[in-house]
Amino acid sequence: MLRLKSYSEVTLVPTDSQMMKSYIWLQTADGSIQQVEQEVAMFCPMICQENIQKGMGSSKNHAISLPERVNTAMLSLIIDYCRFHQVPGRSNKECKAFDEKYIRMDTKKLCELTSAADSLQLKPLVDLTSRALARIIEGKTPEEIREIFHLPDDLTEEEKLEPLKNSTDDPRIRLLNRLYARKRRELQEREKLKNAELEEERSDDRSVDDLLSFINGEIGDSKGIKTSKNKKKNRRRKDQQKNTCLYEANEIHEESSNLKFACPGDEVNKFRASPSLTLKLQDLNDDGLEDMVEFDDGDIDDEIDPALKEKIDREVEDFARRLNSDWPQRIQEILALGQERRRVPVSINGRDSMRRYA
């Protein structure tokens, strides 16, 4: 059966269709235009407004331009939602069942959908997605949340401790926290460095030796890394000086900064070999001062699987060793390996070594 539509378009309609359908034309930011049944599209306040107030959307040439945050994939999801919910007389149970199924998607899509629904002012869908995102966040540690949402871990230790601090104000506890946190950070940065290298290795298929030469050759970069660490160290020093337990703070701080610029391998050893440090914190945990530790979750909680940590420790140590654990040994190695290639023997340990051995 042929039906004439209101915009002089002719379409084939199945014989059991009861009424003429009108459509709204929508254009997404990437330029693609599609038509959606009117009652479905009008469920979105923004589309409704554009159509009624400005008369847009009635034909292909006058398609409603959707906000940038609504791409084709998102539009399709939103239309699905609207198509279900605009039908009157749905029971609560039906709606809930649909929503539960509908909301199952990966986090990236969920965030995009929230954004898209918000730009179309579709509040029920924004509420639904917000609730789902809240459920994802609830009960997770900062580490886990950062991983899920790909958030940068760019806060300093103090900042992480700040929000709602220790219920006990024992300065020793704070100090120990800081020390432990800093050491963790060291480990993580080394790991990142290591991972960055590993990635390169994978993509380039180069050997570790090549990488060593690469790193050694890039003096500027490694120095750069060190300098930024220097800056951090200095800032912390200043902060530390404002601390009431001044004396103790500086002492431990000196010690830790020394550790930092010692051979990474040794430091890792020290880290592992200081069970007293870890134990102390565990004791504190047992005393029920968990609140204190809570906010260091990202750093104190041993999120890394111990087996993996061992592996990382070993790798880091190995890598460090190969870099510059012991200078004379290093020279030997390089000379041994570098028969074909010339390398500038430069150490990453930027502070004094260069001058000493140059």
Added chain:
Amino acid sequence: MGDLLDRDLISNLPQSIIESILTRLPIRDAIRTSCLSTKWRYKWTTLTHLAFDEKCVTLSNDRTLVERSLIDFITRALFLHQGPVHKFQLSTSYLQSCPDIDQWILFLSRNDIKELVLELGEGEWFRVPSCLFYCKKLTRLELFRCELDPPPAFKGFLCLKSLNLHQVLVAPDAIESLISGCPLLESLALSYFDSLALNIRAPNLKYLCLEGEFKDICLENTPLLVAISVAMYVTDDIAEHFEQSSNCNFIKFLGGIPRLERLVGHIYFTKYLSIGNDQGILPITYNHLKIIELYQVSFEDMKEILVVLRLITNSPNLQELQISGSSNTLAAIEASDLDFWEKQCPSDCAFGRLKVVKMTDMSGVPHEMEFIKFLLKKSPVLETMSITPYAYVLDGRLNMLIELVSFKRASPEAEILFIQD
């Protein structure tokens, strides 16, 4: 690092969405988001809804420790907070009366608080500081186990729409002037007040919920009331007072609420209404009353039956009726005025819209059965009549059934369900 920024899924969503997400998290998780990254450091601080309970801190057996950590937590959170706080909720049994709560309320009174819920523990009741009464924008107030003492200059909360006082110590005239001083009040709930005689003047009141030992309730000016739920407990004092009263409680309570849609009465409610009840024509018809639930109706007391009848015969649009009995079986069986049902019962009435009737805790005493018979005869569109016998009556059930089966039904669709468990 630039790559990481692009990958960040969530930090760049509009602040309104972030707040929408954070508000749905328990406050502790919301505050912990400040550890996530630099962008997230202060996102939680502008939340306008804050709800605290003991889940914010680690619980332990040491009560004082929990109390202390909870107080610290809340104080620090408020201190870090920026901007207005529209809704503040504190529900915990670990806190009772402590000076920190005063400070929090002072803080809130300076930050545009609109909805305040304080649910505190047993023990010494918290005496609400006077700064609460200067919260001009308050639209909702809920207090549990507090002492309320409005300053003499206090005229009322001009924006208050919802008031819920549960186990609150407040002078009776202070309550009355508080209620009448809130011109926009729509919802009022008072529970566990002792021996209160209450005059309610609230021209915009729609929902009323009362529970406790009330000596007297007079709905003096509540023309817009839509739903009422009353549970009246009775002490000996009050019972005495009942005996001596000469007012018609029915009129005093139900006389001025033509818009009523739902009425729920517990315990001594029907007894209360029966006092001073006259048989005259009611000056009011409850045209909107659709649902009536009356619990603990004593069918051996003719007066209470008359109250029920008066109510349902003046509600032409009644759809659902639920009555639970509370009959002193011995007295009920002796019932002498059974001829009422034939002679004096209103015969020209019909419950033209009544569809569902539930009779629970039925002991099968004569008046109960007569009442059921009456309903069946007068309800032409009845769909369900369900009867649940009183749990401790086992012998009379068969007799009840035999009687039920013989009753005439005006509605061909009517089903009688006898519910045994």
